[in-house]
Amino acid sequence: MLGPGERATVGTGVAIALPDGYVAFVVPRSGLAFRHGITIVNAPGTVDAGYRGEIKVALLNTDAREPYAIEAGDRIAQLVVMPVARARFVEVERLPGSMRGEGGFGSTGFGEHKQGVNA
Numbered sequence: 001m002l003g004p005g006e007r008a009t010v011g012t013g014v015a016i017a018l019p020d021g022y023v024a025f026v027v028p029r030s031g032l033a034f035r036h037g038i039t040i041v042n043a044p045g046t047v048d049a050g051y052r053g054e055i056k057v058a059l060l061n062t063d064a065r066e067p068y069a070i071e072a073g074d075r076i077a078q079l080v081v082m083p084v085a086r087a088r089f090v091e092v093e094r095l096p097g098s099m100r101g102e103g104g105f106g107s108t109g110f111g112e113h114k115q116g117v118n119a
């Protein structure tokens with residue numbers, strides 16, 4: 001049972017062997033989020049290709065009033081498997097230009113009179 005505001009690490013009973021060059025992300029289920037406020041603390045949880053242990057889910061009940069009961073066999077999360085790019089970092093004097101430039105959080109999507117924090 002997850003009380004309002006409580007979190008718990010829930011075992012899935014599932015272990016996998018991802019091929020090298022892949023990653024799996026543990027992500028919340030929309031139905032649980034919309035209906036009960038159940039989300040995942042570290043969403044998306046990252047499962048490394050070399051991990052062979054049980055996949056666990058850090059569930060959080062964000063509802064301020066209602067507890068939520070989890071039973072064995074419930075689908076509490078979903079797993080997205082993706083290939084990962086191997087990045088090679090190269091030091092440069094200047095980065096190529098872009099539309100966004102250095103505008104950070106909240107610097108787009110507002111009208112003239114309402115600017116974001118880093119606009």
Ligand SMILES: O=c1ccn([C@H]2C[C@H](O)[C@@H](COP(=O)(O)OP(=O)(O)OP(=O)(O)O)O2)c(=O)[nH]1
Nearest residue numbers: 026042044045046047048051054055056057058
């Ligand atoms: O939601 C999650 C996230 C991670 N893991 C497992 C698989 C993953 O390969 C391992 C380590 O996760 P992560 O790399 O995110 O942990 P970290 O905090 O960066 O520690 P470290 O990599 O040193 O173990 O824990 C889960 O079972 N569920």
